[in-house]
Amino acid sequence: MRPIKVVVPFKLDCAKSRLSSVLSSKERRDLALAMLEDVIDSVSGLGEVVILMKDPIPEGKTFDRLRSGQGFEILECPQELDPALNAMIEAEVREGWTSDILIAMADLPLMRSCDLEDLVSTPGDVVIVPGRGGGTNLILIRTPKFRVDYYGLSFLKHLRKAEELGLSAGVFESFRCGSDIDEPSDLVEVLIHGMGRAPELLRNMGFELSGRREKARAGCLR
C-alpha cells in the first residue's frame, strides 16, 4: 500500500458565510479554524498533511496555533478549489505517484480517526464520501488518472467521472464524515457528536443543546 498524502483546502476569507445569522464574522473564523484543527487531528495518523490555504494566514493571536502547527505543512495557493487541487494531483503525477491523495474538507469536525481507517480500507481506484446535499466531503484518489470537479453536485460528478475513465469507484458512507458544517441547523451536530475543539468553542460561545428537535432541527440555543 502506498502512503497517503492528505490535502485539506481551507479559506478564512468569508469563511462559513451561511452561519452569519447566528455567528459574527470573528466567530465564524474562529469556528472555521477550530474545525480545521479537529480535521487535522483526525487525519494526522494517515500520513503527511498539507493545508491548502486560499489566503495568507493573517497576523493575530487566533492564528498562532495554526501558524506554529506541527505535523502539517501549509501551502498558500490563491487559485480556486478545483485548479488548486488538480495542480496538487498533477504535481504528484510528475513525482511518479508515490503517494495516494486524500482530499478532506476542513468543515468536518465530527470525523474521527476510526472513521478514516474504515475509509482508507474501502476498495476502489477512487473512494468518495458523500456529504449532505450532493457534495463530496472526502475523496481518496489511488490513481494518477483522476481529477476533481467540486462545483455543483460533486458526488454524482465524481462517480460519473470515474465511470468515464474506466476506474472503480468506492462509496464510503458515514454519518460523521457526511456532516459538513455550513448552516445554523448543523451546529447541533457539533454539540452532539463532536469531540474536539469545535464543540468546546461553541460551548464557550454560549451554545447549548436545547433538548428539542423541532423547528427546522435547530436543537441548540444561546
Place this chain on the structure above:
Amino acid sequence: MRPIKVVVPFKLDCAKSRLSSVLSSKERRDLALAMLEDVIDSVSGLGEVVILMKDPIPEGKTFDRLRSGQGFEILECPQELDPALNAMIEAEVREGWTSDILIAMADLPLMRSCDLEDLVSTPGDVVIVPGRGGGTNLILIRTPKFRVDYYGLSFLKHLRKAEELGLSAGVFESFRCGSDIDEPSDLVEVLIHGMGRAPELLRNMGFELSGRREKARAGCLR
C-alpha cells in the same frame, strides 16, 4: 443469535407536515407510503416485520399495496410513539424475549439491506443509529431491560439511559441510515442516494436534480 423482530412505526395523518411548502397533502401521504415501502424492502431480510400504524389504513387505491402487503404484519395502535413501542417491547418481555427488537423509522428511504447487515453485526446491548438533529433513526434492542424515549434529543437520551441501566451501547453511524426525510432540503438526498419507490415517486412528481448545491442545499427543483 436470537432472531430479530423489526418494528416500523408509521402514521399517515398529517404525515410529513414539514414538507408542506413543496408537496400537497396527498403528495406527502404518497411519499410517506413510498418511503415506508422502501424501508420494508430494506429490512425484510432481517426477520419478521411489524408496521405499527397510528391511524387505520384508509380506503383508496394508494393504500392497496400496503393493505395487501406480504411478509409483514400491520398492527393498529392509536397510542403515542413511546407508549406504543414500549408496549411492544413489554409484550416481547412477557414472551420470554425470544426475539431482539429493531425499531426503524419509516422515513429512511436511503437505507439499504447492506447497511442493516452492518448494523446488526455491531455489538452492544442496544445499538443506536443517530439521525440528523439528535434523533434516533434506528435502535436495536438486545435486552429486556431497555425502554425507548423518542421525544427531544433521543440519541443522547438513549445513550444515557443505557448507561444508567449498566448496558453496553453501540453506535452505528451511517450516512444513509442517518438521513431521515423531513424537510424540503432532504428531498435531494432521496434523488441522489435513493434506489426504490421514493425517488421514483419524486421524479414522477416532476422533481429533478438542479445541478446546484447552493441556497440552503435545495439542490432539486420542479
